[in-house]
Amino acid sequence: MTNAPDTDPERATILLLDDDPEITSALARGLALHGYDTIAVNRVDHALERLRTEDVGAAIVDTMLGEESGITFVRAAREEGYTRPLLMLSALSEVEDRARGLEAGADDYIVKPFSFEELVARLRVQERRARGKGRPKVKLDKATRRILAGAREVTLTEREFALLDVLIGRSGTVLSRGELFDMLWMGEGASAENVVDVYMGYLRRKLAPMADFGFEIRTIRNRGFVLAFSREKDVS
Template identity: 60%
Template sequence: MTDTARILIVDDDPEILSALSRGLELHGYATLTENRVDSALARFEDAEVSAAIVDVMIGEDSGFDLVRAVRTAGHRTPILMLSALSEVDDRTRGLEAGADDYVVKPFSFDELVARLKVQQRRATPMPLRPARLDTSDWSIELDQRKVMLTQREFELLSMFAKHRDETLSRAQIFDSLWADKGASSGNVVDVYVGYLRKKLDPMRSFGFEIKTIRNRGFMLAGLAPVIGQADD
């Protein structure tokens, strides 16, 4: 991450606060912790919070009420609710209050981080102008963010850019970029799409997404990058 994302954790259990803080910091996040609804709500007003993890029960208060108050105040920060309650009605209450996702204890920490990243990507605003794929150094750049690509990653992304909003099959991509290079498996396409998604995460910050079209292939949706050199 170029800027460290700050995650607010709201729970009245000090052991859970400590464990979540340590785990998230190991994944490169900064954390803020609160154990009361009123102080947590103030954090949304005063601090730049990238996302929040809110427990359903916060002392005698309700995490549902906190989420509802956050949304009423107009904050669109991604919120994951965390609870030992697994009944459908409880999950429904959380989502109806305005939570973006609901994670049931006990949970896999890797799953929690993955769900957090999904919500952050969804919350990343699309820019109003396209990124540039620079042919001089195989990079993609927009505003203050620049990412270096390998030649094959650059060629793959360029192919998607030239066919924006078109579904490209794995066979089409493989035949164009790998068939004459000695590659023997179409799985290489999935591998390199994975490389791009990881390297450009969050991809929406460059104005586009590479979507998987089930049983068909991949499609670049959004603003297609402009291909050329920086001084063109």
């Protein structure tokens, strides 16, 4: 799907919410050329579920979704604590329309037709702003298997905590499934490397949105996983 190198650990996943498959396909192809992976959905409830269960770096949302409204999604995402960039696309150019989108929680409002280079530039501006926001120090409590950051506190199972501890300890380094399996499961009698994917899914769901902790766990196609901090590493 993409001409961007698979080895790029800085790639972010962008959620595309639009009920026109031709538009989402065109956006996905264009974003891939700029190093982004994408998830395309056409309903508000599906989009919210993906935010809850996956590590989404930003969302590009169409205002008109048939009988639904992209503004409904933006407002609900903010109410659920999603703090990453939300950009709205719309053919509606009236000031009132833009105001409604921004008041709902959108970071930017782009009127159609637009230059794709402009869309990418605005997306990157919002990503930089998001990275520049302060975040609380992350604390790992090994005795209780808790991870804490500000008001967020999540208790993990023993194996989930061990996996997160390894990822943080090797942050910025792509670790293959085989490496993670050997470190955490080989001595326990497990026989299939897909156990790594299972526990990676558990971590992503429990920690979502990971922006609260200042990091994200990315899947690098054909290579493995990498934990990347949004700013300087700040964990104890």
